[in-house]
Amino acid sequence: TGSSRPQRMLKAVQKNATKGDPQSVISAIDYYCRHKEWAMNVGDDKGLILDSVLTEVNPSTALELGTYCGYSTVRIARLLSPGSKLITVEFNPAFAEVARQIIAYAGLQDKVTLVEGPSGDLIPKMKERFGIKYFDFVFLDHWKDRYVPDTKLLEDCGLLKKGTVLLADNVICPGAPEYLKYVRNSPRYESRYYKSNLEYTKVEDGLEKSVFLG
Numbered sequence: 001t002g003s004s005r006p007q008r009m010l011k012a013v014q015k016n017a018t019k020g021d022p023q024s025v026i027s028a029i030d031y032y033c034r035h036k037e038w039a040m041n042v043g044d045d046k047g048l049i050l051d052s053v054l055t056e057v058n059p060s061t062a063l064e065l066g067t068y069c070g071y072s073t074v075r076i077a078r079l080l081s082p083g084s085k086l087i088t089v090e091f092n093p094a095f096a097e098v099a100r101q102i103i104a105y106a107g108l109q110d111k112v113t114l115v116e117g118p119s120g121d122l123i124p125k126m127k128e129r130f131g132i133k134y135f136d137f138v139f140l141d142h143w144k145d146r147y148v149p150d151t152k153l154l155e156d157c158g159l160l161k162k163g164t165v166l167l168a169d170n171v172i173c174p175g176a177p178e179y180l181k182y183v184r185n186s187p188r189y190e191s192r193y194y195k196s197n198l199e200y201t202k203v204e205d206g207l208e209k210s211v212f213l214g
């Protein structure tokens with residue numbers, strides 16, 4: 001049987017990027033997905049917003065929901081300070097396997113823990129399994145109808161602290177209307193929309209940054 005899109009993306013990284021150089025991995029994926037085959041990475045335009053929010057937060061512990069091929073995992077991990085950790089959650093084993101290889105190619109495997117399974121099952125286990133007290137930063141980029149239930153779960157599991165930043169991809173396209181309503185109407189969040197465009201296209205999309213107020 002033929003290769004999958006994630007496998008072709010991995011091949012493009014192995015062919016065009018430099019081992020141990022995260023920026024070259026990011027550029028290789030962006031080039032491939034813009035010129036050869038679109039894929040649902042956060043991409044270069046929204047990626048710059050992700051970078052700037054990350055640099056501002058400088059998280060010690062970060063969580064990503066929806067690893068896919070590891071593009072945003074590499075974007076986040078490359079900006080973490082020494083000793084900081086990123087936990088990324090992915091329930092599709094084939095995607096997780098490609099992501100592990102892309103993360104390792106970038107040389108970031110020591111900063112990243114990729115956990116396979118559904119976010120709803122794994123979030124309640126974060127404290128016991130990974131010794132996490134709180135997350136300073138959460139990137140939501142998995143199924144859009146899971147953004148609200150998982151945000152509530154993070155609250156209920158005591159994994160958010162005053163100042164924790166949630167950054168959600170695709171709040172316009174494909175859209176996460178319930179999530180926008182939730183964080184924008186809740187007194188427990190201070191929310192802001194960063195307008196951008198859907199990865200590798202001219203279609204509008206954006207990121208919603210929500211600060212947990214405790």
Ligand SMILES: Cc1ncnc2c1ncn2[C@@H]1O[C@H](/C=C/CNC(=O)c2cc(-c3ccc(F)cc3)cc(O)c2O)[C@@H](O)[C@H]1O
Nearest residue numbers: 040066068089090091092095117118119141142143173174
């Ligand atoms: C509960 C649970 N637990 C664990 N892993 C989970 C999980 N739910 C999903 N996953 C994982 O996360 C990724 C899924 C990402 C979903 N993202 C999108 O659907 C998406 C779509 C577009 C898009 C926009 C316009 C179009 F025309 C077509 C597609 C753009 C995007 O940026 C997206 O993120 C994928 O790797 C999936 O296995």
Ligand SMILES: [Mg+2]
Nearest residue numbers: 042141169170
């Ligand atoms: Mg996305």
